Every structure is written in structure tokens, then in C-alpha cells.
Amino acid sequence: MLAAVSGTFGLIAGLRRPLEQDRVRERAKGVEMSDTADQQDRFIVVGVDGSQPSIDALKWAAHQALLTGATLRAVTAWEISTGVGWAPAFPNDYDPEAASKQILNEAILDALGPSPEVPVERFVKEGHAGPALLAVSKGADLLVVGGSGHGAIAGILIGSVSEHCVRHATCPVVVIHGEKSE
Numbered sequence: 001m002l003a004a005v006s007g008t009f010g011l012i013a014g015l016r017r018p019l020e021q022d023r024v025r026e027r028a029k030g031v032e033m034s035d036t037a038d039q040q041d042r043f044i045v046v047g048v049d050g051s052q053p054s055i056d057a058l059k060w061a062a063h064q065a066l067l068t069g070a071t072l073r074a075v076t077a078w079e080i081s082t083g084v085g086w087a088p089a090f091p092n093d094y095d096p097e098a099a100s101k102q103i104l105n106e107a108i109l110d111a112l113g114p115s116p117e118v119p120v121e122r123f124v125k126e127g128h129a130g131p132a133l134l135a136v137s138k139g140a141d142l143l144v145v146g147g148s149g150h151g152a153i154a155g156i157l158i159g160s161v162s163e164h165c166v167r168h169a170t171c172p173v174v175v176i177h178g179e180k181s182e
Contacts, residue, residue, distance in 0.1 A: 053146025077132035130164030
């Protein structure tokens with residue numbers, strides 16, 4: 001299903017948490033669903049790589065976390081890609097984890113300001129972004145990623161990380177494509 005949210009286009013897959021009508025049905029059966037317990041384990045995961053689509057995804061995810069009372073888990077992943085028979089040359093003091101932390105912190109500051117309205121947990125993972133996001137999103141209410149859409153028809157296709165998440169996540173996934181340009 002394609003959804004438009006404040007000019008931002010997203011692909012939404014699946015549903016996980018009970019909706020209010022489910023709460024009403026459960027109460028009618030005599031089963032109480034605790035709002036407090038739900039609030040304690042509610043979290044939304046968002047993939048951040050510093051790109052504009054990931055900044056848009058971070059803003060969208062933060063707004064959704066604010067609406068639902070969830071904690072926001074911002075995730076960035078890094079890996080040193082090597083081709084067959086060669087490895088890129090880096091300075092001896094290069095620290096990819098520190099560089100990734102800086103990218104994540106700058107993206108959060110850019111998207112949410114110095115005092116975000118929602119609790120934000122930061123995760124920096126070594127490895128490919130898709131599996132890293134899936135690992136952190138286990139038990140999540142939602143996984144939000146930016147879609148690069150570098151396909152033959154610009155804006156229609158989603159990126160490889162987005163596609164990986166949509167295909168393999170155990171929670172609903174929203175792919176944010178950013179503002180539509182005319």
C-alpha cells in the first residue's frame with residue numbers, strides 16, 4: 001500500500017500492535033490490556049546514513065514515536081567493503097565506528113534539534129545496513145528507512161537496504177521517499 005504523509009511518500013508493509021478497537025474487543029471479553037506495559041516496550045527503529053532520505057525517515061519516525069509514545073532507536077551501520085584481492089587504503093588513525101557515530105549524531109541533531117521531543121537511543125553496528133536494521137528491529141513496533149530509489153524509473157524503485165528490510169523484517173516497515181519533486 002502506498003501512503004502519503006505530509007508530502008512524504010512511504011511504502012507501508014504489515015501491522016503488529018493492537019489497535020484501539022482491538023483493546024475494546026479484549027475489554028469486552030474481560031481481558032485488560034495494560035497501556036503502561038505497552039508503553040514500556042514500544043520502540044520504533046529508523047535507519048540513518050546521513051543522506052537526505054534517511055533524515056526524512058528520521059523526522060517521520062520521530063513524529064510517529066511522539067504520536068504513539070514509543071522510544072526511537074536510530075541505527076547506523078558501517079562496513080569496510082573489499083573487492084576481490086584488494087582493500088581500500090585508510091589512514092592508520094581512521095576509526096569507522098567513530099565516523100559513523102558522528103554521522104548519526106549530526107543527523108539526529110539536524111532532524112530533531114538539540115532537545116528531541118522523544119527518547120532517542122543510538123545504535124552503531126558493524127556490518128551491512130540491512131541485517132543490522134533487522135537485528136535491532138526485533139520486537140519493534142515499526143521499522144522506518146529512507147528509500148534511495150536508484151532504479152530505471154526514478155522514485156518508483158526502492159533501494160537494496162529498503163527492499164531487504166521490507167522482505168525480511170518481522171515488524172511493519174515504512175519506506176520514506178522524501179518530498180516529491182515536480
